[in-house]
Amino acid sequence: MRIEGQVRIPSGCAIAAVISRDGNRMPGDNITHAMEPMHDRSNGLGGGFAGYGIYPAYKSFYALHLFFDQRSTRKDCEAFLKERFEIVQSEIIPTRKIPRITDEPIIWRYFVDPLKSVLSSMQLDEKEFVARTVMKINAEMKGAYVFSSGKNMGAFKAVGFPEDVGMFYQLEKYEGYSWTAHGRYPTNTPGWWGGAHPFTLLDYSVVHNGEISSYDANRRFIEMFGYKCTLQTDTEVITYILDYLVRVQGLTLGEAASVIAAPFWSTIADKTDLEDRKKHQFLRTMFSSLLITGPFSIVFGFSGGLMALNDRLKLRSMVIGEKDDKVYIASEEAAIRAMEPEAENIWAPAGGEPVIVKVREGAY
Amino acid sequence: MILIDAKELDYRSLNNKLREADDDCTLIHCCGQRFIAAGMSDKSITISGVPGNALGAYLNGASIMVQANAQDAVGDTMNAGQIIVHGSIGDAAGYAMRGGKIFVKGDAGYRAGIHMKAYQDKVPVMVIGGAAGSFLGEYQAGGVIIVLGLEAEQKRIVGNFPCTGMHGGKMFLRSDCKHIKFPSQVTPHPAAPDELLEAEPFISEFCSLFGYDKNAVMDAPFTVITPDSKNPYKQMYVAN
Numbered sequence: 001m002r003i004e005g006q007v008r009i010p011s012g013c014a015i016a017a018v019i020s021r022d023g024n025r026m027p028g029d030n031i032t033h034a035m036e037p038m039h040d041r042s043n044g045l046g047g048g049f050a051g052y053g054i055y056p057a058y059k060s061f062y063a064l065h066l067f068f069d070q071r072s073t074r075k076d077c078e079a080f081l082k083e084r085f086e087i088v089q090s091e092i093i094p095t096r097k098i099p100r101i102t103d104e105p106i107i108w109r110y111f112v113d114p115l116k117s118v119l120s121s122m123q124l125d126e127k128e129f130v131a132r133t134v135m136k137i138n139a140e141m142k143g144a145y146v147f148s149s150g151k152n153m154g155a156f157k158a159v160g161f162p163e164d165v166g167m168f169y170q171l172e173k174y175e176g177y178s179w180t181a182h183g184r185y186p187t188n189t190p191g192w193w194g195g196a197h198p199f200t201l202l203d204y205s206v207v208h209n210g211e212i213s214s215y216d217a218n219r220r221f222i223e224m225f226g227y228k229c230t231l232q233t234d235t236e237v238i239t240y241i242l243d244y245l246v247r248v249q250g251l252t253l254g255e256a257a258s259v260i261a262a263p264f265w266s267t268i269a270d271k272t273d274l275e276d277r278k279k280h281q282f283l284r285t286m287f288s289s290l291l292i293t294g295p296f297s298i299v300f301g302f303s304g305g306l307m308a309l310n311d312r313l314k315l316r317s318m319v320i321g322e323k324d325d326k327v328y329i330a331s332e333e334a335a336i337r338a339m340e341p342e343a344e345n346i347w348a349p350a351g352g353e354p355v356i357v358k359v360r361e362g363a364y
Numbered sequence: 365m366i367l368i369d370a371k372e373l374d375y376r377s378l379n380n381k382l383r384e385a386d387d388d389c390t391l392i393h394c395c396g397q398r399f400i401a402a403g404m405s406d407k408s409i410t411i412s413g414v415p416g417n418a419l420g421a422y423l424n425g426a427s428i429m430v431q432a433n434a435q436d437a438v439g440d441t442m443n444a445g446q447i448i449v450h451g452s453i454g455d456a457a458g459y460a461m462r463g464g465k466i467f468v469k470g471d472a473g474y475r476a477g478i479h480m481k482a483y484q485d486k487v488p489v490m491v492i493g494g495a496a497g498s499f500l501g502e503y504q505a506g507g508v509i510i511v512l513g514l515e516a517e518q519k520r521i522v523g524n525f526p527c528t529g530m531h532g533g534k535m536f537l538r539s540d541c542k543h544i545k546f547p548s549q550v551t552p553h554p555a556a557p558d559e560l561l562e563a564e565p566f567i568s569e570f571c572s573l574f575g576y577d578k579n580a581v582m583d584a585p586f587t588v589i590t591p592d593s594k595n596p597y598k599q600m601y602v603a604n
Contacts, residue, residue, distance in 0.1 A: 037396030037416070040375070267524060270545070314474045314498065317436050317455055332435055333414050333454075334396025346433060348454065348473050350523060351498065 013185050013209035014041035014162070015318075016335045017299040019178035019306050022325040023363030025053055028171025030339050031179040035162040037334040038183060041209075044100075045191025046184025047165035048157025050148075050198040050205040050301050051176035053364055059152040061088055061111040062130055062202075067193055068106040069143030077137065077144045084133055085112035093156075093169070100164040105193055109154070127202055127247065132226065134201060139228040145194045150203030153303065157182075157196035165196075177364050178306055180299045182207035189233040198301070199231065199239040205301040206242065208235040209331055210316050213294030221289035235298075241290050242300055253300075253307050257354035258283050260292045261312045299329055305358035314351030321346040327357045370394040370413065382409065391415075396435070401426050405445070417454075420447045423464060436473070439466045442488070448573055452494065461488040461507065465566070469574045472496045472511075474523070480533060482506025491570045498523030501589075505532040510563050512538045512570070512581060520544070531591045536563045541587040555586035 016034040020026065028051055035047070055063055064081075068074040081087060089111040095104065114129050122129060134146045148155035153176075156169040162183040182197035188211070189195060198205040212218065212234040219229050219237050225248070227240040238260070245256040262284045271277040284291070295315030300307040308329045310318055321328045321336045321343035328336040328343055336343045349355050366385045370378055371393040378397045382389055382404065391400070394413030401409050402418065405425035412431045420428050421440040433451035442461045452470030460479045463486040471494035478499070480488050488507035496511045500522045513521035521539040527550045536555060537544075546552050555563075564582070571578040 040398065314455065317473075319454070332396055332416065333433055334416060334435065337395055337414055346452075348497070351474065 012041050012316075014038035014183035014331045014335070015181065015207045015209050015297060015299055016328075016330040016339070017178070017180040017207070017301070017306055017308070018326055018328050018339055019357050019359065020325050021327065021357065021360055023053070023177045023359045024325060025175035025177050026179065028054075028166060028169075028174045028176065028179060031181045032163055032166030032171055034330060034335040034339045035166070035181055035183050037338050038330070038332055039161065039163065041185065041331065042161055042183030043185045044161050045159055045186050046157070046182070046196035047160050047162030048155060048182050048184075048196045048198055048207070049162070049166060049169070049171060050153065050155045050180045050200065050207070051171070051174050052153045052179070052203075052301060052303065053177040054154055054174040055111070055152050058089065058111040061113055062149055062151055063154050064110045064112060064134075064146055065093065065148035065154055065156075066108050066110070066137075067145045067147060068108065071106065073141070073143040074106055074108060077141055080137070080141070081110060081112065083115075084118050084129075085110075085114055087112050094173075095168050096170050098164060098168055101158055101160045101168045104158065104168075109148075131201055131243070135226065135228045138230045145231070147194065148200050148205075150200065150205075150303070153203050153205070153301070155198045155200045155205055157193065157198065159191055159193055159196065177359055178301060180205060180207045180301050180306065182209075186233070187211055192232070194231045195233045197235055199233075199236045201239050201243050202247070203301075203303045204239055204243050204246075206235055206239045206298055207301075208238060208296055208298045209318075210296030210298075210311065211294050212237070212292055212296065214292055215294075217289060218292060238292065238296075238298060238300075241292070245287070245290065246302075253356050254354055255279075255283060257307065257309050257352070259287045259290050261309055261352035261354075262291050263312060263352055297331065304364050305356065307357075308349065308355040310349060310351045310353070312352035317348070319346055319348050320355055329355070365390060367392065370397060373397065375399050375416065382407070401428055420445070423447065425464075433470070438468075439464065439490075442466075443486070450574070455497070458488065458490045461490070462486050463488050465569075466490045467493075467570050467573055469493045471519075472500075475499045475502050477504055477507070477509040477535075478502045480504050480507040480509065482533060489566050491566050493570065493574060493576075495519045496522045496526075498525050499528055500526040501530050501533070501535050502527075503529040503531070504535070505530075507533045508536070508563065508566065509533070510536045510538075510566055510570075512567070514538075514576065514581065527589055530589070533590075534562070535589040536560075537587045537589070538581070538584050539587060540585045546589065549591055550589050551592040552587050552589045555588040559588050560586055 093107045158165045197207045215234040268280045296311045297316035297318040375397040388408040390410045396416040398416035403422040408427045418437045423442040423445045425444045430449045436454035438457040446465040449468045455473035456475045474497040491510045
C-alpha cells in the first residue's frame with residue numbers, strides 16, 4: 001500500500017449547514033447530499049452531523065447520545081445516570097448496516113430530566129449540572145463518551161465519509177429546522193468515533209475545518225473553569241470556549257466571535273467608531289487566552305440558530321447563500337448548489353466576520 | 365464542439381474526458397469537480413455550473429470560460445493561457461501564477477495574486493472587475509494585478525493588508541486609495557498617464573469580454589503600487 005507522501009491525498013475537511021429562518025423542518029438527507037461534491041476534502045476518517053428541532057416529542061428533556069465500548073460500560077454508566085437523572089426514554093440509536101462503516105461502538109441515547117433533589121443539593125442550575133455530568137463521564141468513565149447533550153437536538157458522528165455516516169444514522173428519518181455537517185481529514189490526531197465532528201456541549205455544537213495553533217494555550221485556560229478536553233482533537237476546545245463565553249459569561253455571539261477571531265491591534269486602532277474600538281480593546285484584554293489562532297472556518301449551532309465564522313486571516317474557505325426562508329453555509333459553493341441549485345446571493349464573509357442566522361422567534 | 369455532462373463524474377474521469385476530446389469542449393452540470401483542465405495547453409473549454417477548486421491549475425495555454433462563479437485557487441501556478449470568469453471567485457486566485465491571464469467580472473476573495481511572479485517574457489496578468497478581499501498581491505514577486513471596483517460602490521476596492529510582502533510586479537487599483545493602508549515597503553502613488561498605458565490593453569480586453577465602455581472605466585483615478593526597493597528583505601538583517 002502506498003502511503004500519504006507517495007500518493008497525494010487532496011483533502012482538507014469540509015463543513016456545510018442549512019437553516020430555515022421560518023423554522024420549517026427539513027429531513028437530514030439533503031445535508032448529507034451536500035457533502036457529496038466535497039467528498040475529496042475528507043479521507044474517510046470522520047464524518048458527522050448535528051440536527052436541531054429533531055426531537056419535538058421529547059423537547060423538554062436533555063437528549064444524551066453516548067458511545068460505549070462494551071455492554072458492561074453501558075450498565076455502569078446507566079447506574080450512574082440514574083443517580084442524577086430521571087431517564088424517561090432509553091434506546092439504541094437506530095443505524096443501518098453498510099459495508100463502509102465498520103467497528104461501531106454501542107450507540108445509545110437517553111432522554112433525561114435532572115433530579116431536582118440532586119440539583120438543589122449541588123446548588124447548580126440545570127445546564128451547569130448537565131455540563132458537569134458530561135465532563136465527568138467523558139473524563140472518568142473509561143469507554144463511555146457523551147457526544148451530544150442538548151435539548152431537542154442531536155449529534156450523529158462516526159468514522160467514515162460523511163455521506164456514508166448520514167446513511168448509517170438514517171438521517172432521512174429526522175427532521176430539523178437546522179443542520180450542520182462535517183467531513184473530516186484528521187491531520188494531527190487519531191481518526192476515531194469520539195474525534196469526529198460535531199463537538200457538542202448542551203445545545204451547542206461546532207463543526208470545524210482547520211487546525212488550531214493556539215490549542216494548548218486555549219485548553220490550559222479553559223480547563224481552569226471545569227472543562228476537560230478528553231476527545232484528543234483541537235475542535236473540542238472551541239465548543240467549550242463558546243460555552244464559557246456565551247452561556248457562562250453572557251457575551252453576545254458577536255462579542256464571542258470578536259474574542260476568538262479578534263481583529264489585529266492595528267485594525268482595532270484604526271477603528272473610527274470609538275465605542276467599538278473600546279469594546280474590542282476590552283474583549284482582547286479580558287479574554288486574551290481565548291484568541292484562537294491558526295486556520296479555521298466553523299459553524300456554531302445553538303437552539304434557534306447558527307453562527308458561521310472564519311479565522312481573522314481567513315485561511316479557510318467559506319461561502320454563504322440563500323433561497324427563500326433558508327440560509328446555506330459551506331466550504332464550497334458546490335455544496336450549496338447540491339442542496340439548492342437555485343441558491344442566490346452567494347458571498348464569502350471576511351475573516352473574523354461572524355454571520356449569525358436565527359430562526360424567527362416562536363418558530364422553533 | 366464536444367458536449368460533456370459532468371453530472372456523476374468525479375474530477376479524474378472528467379479530466380480524462382477533456383484530455384481525450386479532440387475539439388473544444390463545453391461542460392454542463394459542473395458541481396465542484398477539482399483541477400478542471402489542469403496543465404492543458406490546446407483547448408477552449410466553456411463551463412456551466414460551478415467548477416471546483418484549482419480550476420486551470422498549471423494551465424499551459426488552454427482557454428477556460430466559466431459562466432458562473434468559480435471557487436478557490438483559480439489558475440494555481442498557471443503558466444500560459446487564459447481563464448475568464450463571469451461571476452466571482454474564491455480565495456487565493458492565481459497562486460504562484462507565472463504567465464497567462466485571468467479575467468474576473470465580479471469580486472475576488474482573499475489573497476488574489478498571492479506570490480504571482482514573472483520570468484523573462486512571462487508576465488502574468490489578473491484583472492478583477494469588482495472588489496478584492498484582504499491580502500491582495502501577498503508576496504507578489506512579478507506580474508500585473510488590476511482591480512477595477514466596478515459596481516462595488518458600497519464596498520472598499522480592497523480589504524485589509526494589501527501588498528503584504530510584495531517585492532516585485534505592479535498593481536493598479538481604480539481608486540484614489542485614500543482610506544487604504546499599505547505596508548511600508550511599497551510605494552502607492554496616483555498613476556501618471558504613461559504608467560496607465562501599461563494597464564490599458566488589459567483593461568480594454570476586460571471591457572470587451574464583459575461589455576463595459578472602456579472610456580468610462582478609464583475615466584477614474586487609478587493608484588499604482590510597486591515595491592520601493594530592490595532588496596525588500598534588507599530591513600530584516602543587521603546592517604554591517
